[in-house]
Amino acid sequence: MDKELEHSFVTQLEHNQNIVHKVCRIYTNDQDSHNDLFQEITIQLWKAYPKFRGDSKLSTWMYRVALNTAITLYRKSKRRINTQNYDSVVFKIKTNDYDDTEEQQLKLMYKAIKQLNDIEKALVFLYLEDKNYTEISETLGISEVNARVKMNRIKTKLRTILNP
Structure with a gap:
């Protein structure tokens, strides 16, 4: 090489x-x-x-x-x-x-995210990384509109998981 x-x-x-x-x-x-x-x-x-x-x-x-x-x-x-x-x-x-000590306060959120399907996890991850919807759609190979719609549905799903 x-x-x-x-x-x-x-x-x-x-x-x-x-x-x-x-x-x-x-x-x-x-x-x-x-x-x-x-x-x-x-x-x-x-x-x-x-x-x-x-x-x-x-x-x-x-x-x-x-x-x-x-x-x-x-x-x-x-x-x-x-x-x-x-x-x-x-x-x-x-x-x-x-060092995951700084992520301890996110423990519940990670637990909720683990309950999502693979694509939802990837989308949340990129969203939490402050990627814009253009970058998210490029990375995941979906349209920008689809990324926005999916993210709104995921937010609702996470609220339901975190606040049963």
């Missing part, structure tokens, strides 16, 4: 790794699963990185790859995420310790 490409990838991943951590947080229930999913998403990002053309922002592309990987693995494993061993490329990525 091209060392310049590898360096660029590692730098971008280190800079944007919170995107991956946040996706992992929504689709996993424990630290081991979180770590496994993080590794799997990193592998998929690395495989796809040479094909990234820059048609969208790198962060939008990373969200799309991360969400698609998480959803695919989630569906395949029926709530248990299995990862593949990938020994041919070893990255030396400085990972930030993922």
Whole structure:
């Protein structure tokens, strides 16, 4: 592999790794699963990185790859995420310790979000990341109108879950 490409990838991943951590947080229930999913998403990002053309922002592309990987693995494993061993490329990525103490007040919200279906989870995640509906529709491959309608329905659904 091209060392310049590898360096660029590692730098971008280190800079944007919170995107991956946040996706992992929504689709996993424990630290081991979180770590496994993080590794799997990193592998998929690395495989796809040479094909990234820059048609969208790198962060939008990373969200799309991360969400698609998480959803695919989630569906395949029926709530248990299995990862593949990938020994041919070893990255030396400085990972930030993922500190969820600042997210403790969101515990109930995460619990409610986990009850949503895969697409609803992805949409809420992007909404909570302050993505506008144009970015949400690009990332999820749906129309902007559809994203707005779905988000309104999800808000109602979450209110019902949180306030039975």
